Amino acid sequence: MTAEIAPPRLSDAPVTRTLGNGLVLHAVEARHAPVVSVWVWYQVGGRNEVPGTTGMSHFLEHMLFKGTPAHPKGDLDRLLARYGAVWNAFTSEDVTCYFETVPRERYPTALELEADRMHHALISPEETEAERTVIVSEREGYENDPSFLLGEELQAVAFSRHPYGQGVIGSKEEILLMPRDALYEHYRRFYAPSNAYVVLVGDDDARSMLDHAEAAFARLEAGAPASPLRAPEPAQHGERRVVVRRAGGAVPLVQVAFKSVSASDPLTPALQGVAVALGGSSGGSREAASGRSSRLYRALVGAGLATEVEASAGLNKDPYLFQVEATLRPGGDHRAVEARILEELDRLAGEEMSEEEFARVRKQLLAANAFPSDTVTGRAFRLGQLLSTGAAPSIGDWYARLSDVTSAEVRRAAAATFEELSRTVGWFVPVPSEPAA
Amino acid sequence: MSAVAAAPFAVERGRAGRLRVAVAPIAGLRSVVVLLALEAGQWSEPAGRAGVARLVAQSLVRGTTSRSAERWASALDDLGAVARVDVGAHIAVVSGQALAGDLSAYLRLVADAVLRPAFDPAQIEMVRAEALAALDEESRNTRGVADRVWRELAYPPLHPFRSRPLGDVDVVRSTSGEEIAAFHRREILGRGGVLVLAGGLEARSMVAAAEAAFADWPSVAEPEPCVVPEAALSATRRRAEIVPDKTQSDVILGWLGLPRTDPRFVAARVTNMVFAADTFASRAGKVVRDELGLAYYLFSALGATKGQAPWTVRMGVNPRNVERAIETTLAELRVVLAGSFPDADLELAQDKLVGELQVALESPAGIAQMILEAELFGLGPDHFTRYPAQLRAITKEQVIETARTFLPADRYALAIAGPPL
Numbered sequence: 001m002t003a004e005i006a007p008p009r010l011s012d013a014p015v016t017r018t019l020g021n022g023l024v025l026h027a028v029e030a031r032h033a034p035v036v037s038v039w040v041w042y043q044v045g046g047r048n049e050v051p052g053t054t055g056m057s058h059f060l061e062h063m064l065f066k067g068t069p070a071h072p073k074g075d076l077d078r079l080l081a082r083y084g085a086v087w088n089a090f091t092s093e094d095v096t097c098y099f100e101t102v103p104r105e106r107y108p109t110a111l112e113l114e115a116d117r118m119h120h121a122l123i124s125p126e127e128t129e130a131e132r133t134v135i136v137s138e139r140e141g142y143e144n145d146p147s148f149l150l151g152e153e154l155q156a157v158a159f160s161r162h163p164y165g166q167g168v169i170g171s172k173e174e175i176l177l178m179p180r181d182a183l184y185e186h187y188r189r190f191y192a193p194s195n196a197y198v199v200l201v202g203d204d205d206a207r208s209m210l211d212h213a214e215a216a217f218a219r220l221e222a223g224a225p226a227s228p229l230r231a232p233e234p235a236q237h238g239e240r241r242v243v244v245r246r247a248g249g250a251v252p253l254v255q256v257a258f259k260s261v262s263a264s265d266p267l268t269p270a271l272q273g274v275a276v277a278l279g280g281s282s283g284g285s286r287e288a289a290s291g292r293s294s295r296l297y298r299a300l301v302g303a304g305l306a307t308e309v310e311a312s313a314g315l316n317k318d319p320y321l322f323q324v325e326a327t328l329r330p331g332g333d334h335r336a337v338e339a340r341i342l343e344e345l346d347r348l349a350g351e352e353m354s355e356e357e358f359a360r361v362r363k364q365l366l367a368a369n370a371f372p373s374d375t376v377t378g379r380a381f382r383l384g385q386l387l388s389t390g391a392a393p394s395i396g397d398w399y400a401r402l403s404d405v406t407s408a409e410v411r412r413a414a415a416a417t418f419e420e421l422s423r424t425v426g427w428f429v430p431v432p433s434e435p436a437a
Numbered sequence: 438m439s440a441v442a443a444a445p446f447a448v449e450r451g452r453a454g455r456l457r458v459a460v461a462p463i464a465g466l467r468s469v470v471v472l473l474a475l476e477a478g479q480w481s482e483p484a485g486r487a488g489v490a491r492l493v494a495q496s497l498v499r500g501t502t503s504r505s506a507e508r509w510a511s512a513l514d515d516l517g518a519v520a521r522v523d524v525g526a527h528i529a530v531v532s533g534q535a536l537a538g539d540l541s542a543y544l545r546l547v548a549d550a551v552l553r554p555a556f557d558p559a560q561i562e563m564v565r566a567e568a569l570a571a572l573d574e575e576s577r578n579t580r581g582v583a584d585r586v587w588r589e590l591a592y593p594p595l596h597p598f599r600s601r602p603l604g605d606v607d608v609v610r611s612t613s614g615e616e617i618a619a620f621h622r623r624e625i626l627g628r629g630g631v632l633v634l635a636g637g638l639e640a641r642s643m644v645a646a647a648e649a650a651f652a653d654w655p656s657v658a659e660p661e662p663c664v665v666p667e668a669a670l671s672a673t674r675r676r677a678e679i680v681p682d683k684t685q686s687d688v689i690l691g692w693l694g695l696p697r698t699d700p701r702f703v704a705a706r707v708t709n710m711v712f713a714a715d716t717f718a719s720r721a722g723k724v725v726r727d728e729l730g731l732a733y734y735l736f737s738a739l740g741a742t743k744g745q746a747p748w749t750v751r752m753g754v755n756p757r758n759v760e761r762a763i764e765t766t767l768a769e770l771r772v773v774l775a776g777s778f779p780d781a782d783l784e785l786a787q788d789k790l791v792g793e794l795q796v797a798l799e800s801p802a803g804i805a806q807m808i809l810e811a812e813l814f815g816l817g818p819d820h821f822t823r824y825p826a827q828l829r830a831i832t833k834e835q836v837i838e839t840a841r842t843f844l845p846a847d848r849y850a851l852a853i854a855g856p857p858l
Binding site for chain 1 (some may be wrong): 445463464465466467468495498506507510511513514515516517518519520521522523531533534535536563566567570571573574577578579636637681682683684685687715717718723726727728729730731732733734753754755785788789790791792793794795796798799800801802803855
């Protein structure tokens with residue numbers, strides 16, 4: 001006997017205000033802890049880049065920590081450290097985002113810091129050179145991971161025209177060549193109130209949070225709206241395959257991806273259900289004990305073919321990928337694992353789940369959306385993510401869409417997605433190492 | 438059941454079987470975070486049997502005497518709950534999150550796993566095969582190799598922390614079902630542990646759910662406490678291992694830490710923050726990453742355990758920058774040892790550590806972790822009111838003294854794993 005999940009409360013719906021300069025502010029009260037989480041989302045990411053300057057948005061994200069005239073390099077780090085803040089930034093295919101969760105009494109300062117760097121980042125030539133090696137180091141860390149190596153190749157093969165094929169961090173060669181002036185131009189073009197929005201969640205009245213944000217940002221000039229993307233992905237007309245053979249990794253991998261839909265597509269909530277049915281909501285391998293009732297866990301890990309398996313339907317602005325990744329046992333058989341994955345995908349697309357299985361999937365889907373919202377930072381991220389991708393206007397609305405998904409819709413979403421014509425398959429094949437000199 | 442109101446959150450305590458229970462109600466949340474710490478980590482492993490604790494812990498969630506592995510997994514997923522089992526230096530932790538209305542059912546499932554595991558031979562073989570695959574994977578993973586090498590350099594043979602929790606291949610291969618069952622009975626049923634619950638239920642309901650779930654804890658004699666001889670690093674030890682076809686080197690520079698119960702531990706935590714704990718707020722990260730651009734990440738960590746857990750600095754560095762990054766880190770350590778750092782560094786470290794306590798309140802997991810540390814090490818019911826002042830009271834002299842005692846710049850273990858240097 002399980003309890004029904006309490007739907008999100010009214011306070012989960014954001015109070016929204018649009019400033020004269022075009023900046024949109026969203027605030028949600030969360031009163032369980034004396035903190036406020038401040039998030040600034042810019043509508044720029046890997047999808048806004050062109051060959052030759054891949055990784056520019058991510059490089060720029062690093063440079064936003066390198067000082068302004070009012071707050072020289074180190075000021076922001078020290079201030080946020082002094083507050084005990086949880087803070088960071090990230091760049092995705094669609095957005096660049098900066099956030100800090102701070103004690104309630106400090107959030108006006110966090111807003112001032114964000115408003116300052118929205119318009120006044122120095123991006124000096126000296127700091128650009130110093131940070132270049134840090135970004136190369138970040139990329140080199142990823143390159144140690146076979147999953148990254150294969151995923152990057154697969155993404156490049158899956159997209160023939162859309163910049164999603166370029167990934168986010170950029171090639172090492174282009175990071176090394178990235179001109180400082182181009183970074184600054186990118187900053188001027190995309191970092192403006194009219195191309196951003198702010199999410200605040202925390203222990204203050206929503207209107208008070210909006211007032212503080214308005215005081216910080218209203219004085220900034222709107223900037224020119226960013227031009228829309230002009231490289232839609234053409235239809236795919238047959239399976240694509242990629243094999244990466246490297247010594248760097250003891251374990252073989254299989255990745256299977258299908259062209260999918262954008263986050264705002266009506267099919268998206270049901271695809272979230274497809275991902276849970278296949279891989280669980282929390283993974284089901286290594287130290288994780290949940291997610292082991294999922295179809296792919298039982299077919300692959302339970303059968304001794306793999307040690308881990310994941311399925312994900314990403315939330316993206318433009319049509320992206322539905323992805324499955326299996327980590328094989330050492331010496332595992334790629335062909336057998338790939339065949340087993342495809343068999344399970346076909347089964348989900350062909351037959352509706354039993355009531356019992358669908359109830360389990362639905363509960364995982366809804367709970368997985370409730371858990372992160374029980375932290376202030378998690379709630380702010382979730383709201384911002386839904387807004388940035390167009391998935392939903394609020395956490396409550398997203399919950400309602402997930403809640404309304406039916407077993408038949410899950411099957412139809414699987415059938416509409418798992419088509420051979422739009423499939424890309426990747427294998428990571430470990431090869432024997434060169435003997436050490 | 439005794440109630441103690443301690444700022445910044447209320448904790449109520451109780452008992453459930455062999456578990457000490459501590460709960461923190463947080464109004465307005467829909468879920469409850471669960472941390473069940475069992476006194477059955479590496480510390481409890483028999484000498485030379487590294488890996489047994491993890492095999493036992495993982496086998497707990499592979500079926501019980503009344504539910505097959507599949508049924509137990511389905512029952513957990515029926516709740517939409519999450520759970521995982523991790524083995525650390527001295528505890529094994531079952532951690533997870535369930536919707537508040539499902540807490541009783543969740544705890545019943547966890548209790549079934551902890552008290553009545555089936556230890557079905559086929560499931561043990563699956564756990565063993567996955568552990569061997571993980572060991573194989575880690576043997577080609579720069580972080581895994583660096584961790585293995587560092588422990589081999591830092592701890593003497595047969596010390597429980599000389600191996601990683603994953604253990605040694607030979608032990609994982611040879612551990613029998615009888616050894617697993619005996620370890621479970623002796624270390625888990627015999628010693629018990631601590632259960633912490635934090636989230637959106639009244640305290641009384643959480644304690645009652647815990648009592649009901651674990652009420653039939655079997656009567657098993659408590660074993661003698663494990664005794665681990667003190668270890669010491671008598672000289673600098675260094676080893677580099679090549680991991681083929683990698684781009685970046687992982688570096689671990691470290692020393693032996695001190696027990697959480699040691700009166701100098703709070704000073705050690707502040708010292709750690711001054712030196713290298715945070716890539717941006719501590720001295721080493723600021724220079725290595727921010728000024729010289731040598732690494733994307735650099736941080737140090739000091740484990741809170743019963744014994745001398747690793748106190749290590751970790752960094753990811755291009756092979757050609759490894760020596761410079763290590764030298765720069767040691768140079769910053771010498772600044773700390775000499776006391777030639779500005780007072781502002783100490784103030785910043787203290788502000789950050791105190792500020793983090795307030796920010797951690799945003800998350801039920803953050804609150805649960807704070808309670809768990811206090812309960813495991815008997816820090817007292819007023820710990821949360823005293824702790825910020827304890828952090829603030831640490832002086833520059835104490836930081837210097839702590840660094841000189843525990844972080845000598847001429848005696849450390851250094852492991853490097855990655856491409857040839």
